[in-house]
Amino acid sequence: MMNFQTITHATTRYNLHTHTQFCDGHATMEEFVRAAIDQGFTHLGFTPHSPVHIDSPCNMARHRLPDYLAELNRLREVYGNQIAIYAGMELDYIDGTEQADPSLTALPLDYRIGSVHFIPSFVNPQEYIDIDGRYEKFKAKMGFFFHNDIEAVVRSFFVQSMKMLDAGGFDVVGHFDKIGFNASLFSPGIDEQPWYDTLVQRLFEAIMDYHYVVEINTKAWQLHNRFFPNRRYFGLLKKNHTPIIINSDAHYPALLDSGRAEALQSLQHASIN
Numbered sequence: 001m002m003n004f005q006t007i008t009h010a011t012t013r014y015n016l017h018t019h020t021q022f023c024d025g026h027a028t029m030e031e032f033v034r035a036a037i038d039q040g041f042t043h044l045g046f047t048p049h050s051p052v053h054i055d056s057p058c059n060m061a062r063h064r065l066p067d068y069l070a071e072l073n074r075l076r077e078v079y080g081n082q083i084a085i086y087a088g089m090e091l092d093y094i095d096g097t098e099q100a101d102p103s104l105t106a107l108p109l110d111y112r113i114g115s116v117h118f119i120p121s122f123v124n125p126q127e128y129i130d131i132d133g134r135y136e137k138f139k140a141k142m143g144f145f146f147h148n149d150i151e152a153v154v155r156s157f158f159v160q161s162m163k164m165l166d167a168g169g170f171d172v173v174g175h176f177d178k179i180g181f182n183a184s185l186f187s188p189g190i191d192e193q194p195w196y197d198t199l200v201q202r203l204f205e206a207i208m209d210y211h212y213v214v215e216i217n218t219k220a221w222q223l224h225n226r227f228f229p230n231r232r233y234f235g236l237l238k239k240n241h242t243p244i245i246i247n248s249d250a251h252y253p254a255l256l257d258s259g260r261a262e263a264l265q266s267l268q269h270a271s272i273n
């Protein structure tokens with residue numbers, strides 16, 4: 001496995017969560033590399049949304065895997081003396097199919113971020129619904145697929161997350177309480193209730209037991225003032241000396257650095273109690 005701490009101890013100018021033309025990003029890998037160099041980054045990791053066995057427009061098509069790796073090698077040859085470039089993937093946890101798929105597990109990648117974006121529909125549990133998208137869509141899906149039962153949706157997200165930790169096959173836990181954002185728009189304050197906190201604590205304990213690296217995801221900071229995990233858990237991360245990487249989950253080159261300074265500062269000021 002890649003040694004993340006070698007990077008994080010050396011610099012804060014890294015981003016290891018980047019989406020490009022190979023999934024739902026809005027620029028090419030090369031445009032990201034150039035932007036990263038311009039912005040003074042020294043390390044850049046690409047993490048296309050993994051191919052999945054269900055229909056999903058945001059995920060990478062399986063047949064593009066060789067192109068992805070070829071482009072990565074080409075960029076390393078062209079820009080490798082200016083920036084370290086890593087081959088990653090944001091591996092979806094749906095029902096464990098992807099974690100058991102040799103065509104994904106055998107890929108020559110430097111690291112994988114494990115993330116939950118889908119939970120089973122309450123109407124048809126064989127169907128998996130993307131609950132990660134914009135709030136307007138999430139709200140509509142709450143009625144279509146989840147009987148508007150927000151607590152059950154939150155619990156399902158954490159069940160999926162726990163299953164992902166058990167299944168393994170990745171190095172970094174991506175945006176581990178992200179459901180709290182859409183859920184708190186649907187039901188303000190839901191993520192401050194004791195049962196929600198208990199779900200996060202349990203998941204966090206399992207993360208520690210398995211020795212995963214935790215990502216602080218800054219994608220929503222600029223627009224919504226929220227990190228994933230939520231800032232309120234930064235003290236917990238510090239207290240447990242959890243290995244942390246800070247990622248912008250950039251889909252646009254201009255947002256590569258978005259929220260990084262604020263996350264670093266919040267982490268520094270987080271109190272351990």
Ligand SMILES: [Zn+2]
Pocket residue numbers: 090115117174175
């Ligand atoms: Zn994600």
Ligand SMILES: [Zn+2]
Pocket residue numbers: 017019090249
């Ligand atoms: Zn992502």
